[in-house]
Amino acid sequence: MQGVGKFALERVAERLAAQHGLGACERQAILALPGTVVRCRAAAQITQGDGDDRLYLVIEGLLAGVRQLAGGRRQVAALYVPGDLCGLDKAIGIRRGWEVGTGCDTLALSLSCSAVRGIAQEYPAVAWALWRETAVQAGITAEWLVGLGRRxxxxxxxxxxxxxxxxxxxxxxxxxxxxxxxxxxxxxxxxxxxxxxxxxxxxxxxxxxxxxxxxxxxxxxxxxxxxxxxxEFEADYLRAGPAAASPATAQ
CATH class of the missing domain: 1.10.10.10 (Winged helix-like DNA-binding domain superfamily/Winged helix DNA-binding domain)
Structure with a gap:
């Protein structure tokens, strides 16, 4: 893996540890994930539907979750900034029905969903952290839904x-x-x-x-x-709250 990819994993491991209470073993497991750095031009599609078994850690740029509709219409359902993990839903077997594209020239680290599932199964604290990350992303989606419907x-x-x-x-x-x-x-x-x-x-x-x-x-x-x-902005939906103990560390 290129140095920029390792640096990106180090940053996300530190953030997950700080926000979700990971220990040294869990951080090391995240750092050991195999990945490939990909460079994509603006307005490029980088996923290929249900057969794509990858998720992406944004390093530079912007990724967008896009739902294509008939007649060329589309709705952007999510934006992912540097440090975000795009595709956590796929890692746990959920298919949201949208593709992922770039909002600008973008650098990302491509990770295997099966590899991420593997460390989540081996380290319950990692699974706990990714669950909380997914909950924050779902909260953002819900807030956008409120905006589209009522603002x-x-x-x-x-x-x-x-x-x-x-x-x-x-x-x-x-x-x-x-x-x-x-x-x-x-x-x-x-x-x-x-x-x-x-x-x-x-x-x-x-x-x-x-x-x-x-x-x-x-x-x-x-x-x-x-x-x-x-x-009328309240920021609570952007945070997972204090680093609550995972089921593994609470025992």
Whole structure:
């Protein structure tokens, strides 16, 4: 495995240990996972349906879970930033019915689902950590569903900017007040259930209110608490909570 892949595994092992209470043996098992670094151009599809037995650790860029509909329509159901594991659902045998594509030029570590299942079976604390990771991802999906069903365009976009700012801040890639969101307006439109024109106009509205400024892919938030209030944003769904003891360590 290339050095960048090992470094990515080290970072995710440290994060899982800190957030979910893994010990040295579990961290070493994660570091020993075999993987292949893949480079993908923007707007590329990197999974091939149910026969694809891989999950991806994002190193650089952005992955998107995409549900293709008739007539060329699509809905983006998930975004994965550096440090995220994309495809944990497949590792436990769940098929969500969407493909994974890139939001921009992306670097990722491809991991075998069977290898991940193997260490989860051998180390219950790893299974516990991945279960909690999956729960956080499900919480994000649920929050997006609320946005699509009940928030207007302004609140929906403001909420997404709050979420992405915090998620990127947690990876060390900027801060909630200043971060790079590697998503085109077309991709954001497919996240928010809007047209690209509507997304552009909503960005203009947020700028006019002094809530958020988009300079290309760079997002500036002059007053994050104001943006959070406008978005009715609560961050609890982004966290798994304190590192609760796994069933293995609680005995």
């Amino acid at each position: 207007d365009a302004r609140t929906r976009l403001a909420h997404l900017l709050c979420e992405m700012g915090l998620r990127l801040e947690a990876t060390g890639l900027g801060s909630r007040q200043h971060f790079r969101l590697d998503a085109s307006q077309m991709l954001l439109a497919d996240v928010l259930g809007l047209t690209p024109v509507h997304v552009s106009r909503t960005f203009q509205d947020l700028r006019a209110e002094g809530l958020a400024i988009a300079r290309g892919r760079i997002i500036e938030v002059p007053d994050w608490p104001r943006l959070a209030r406008a978005a």
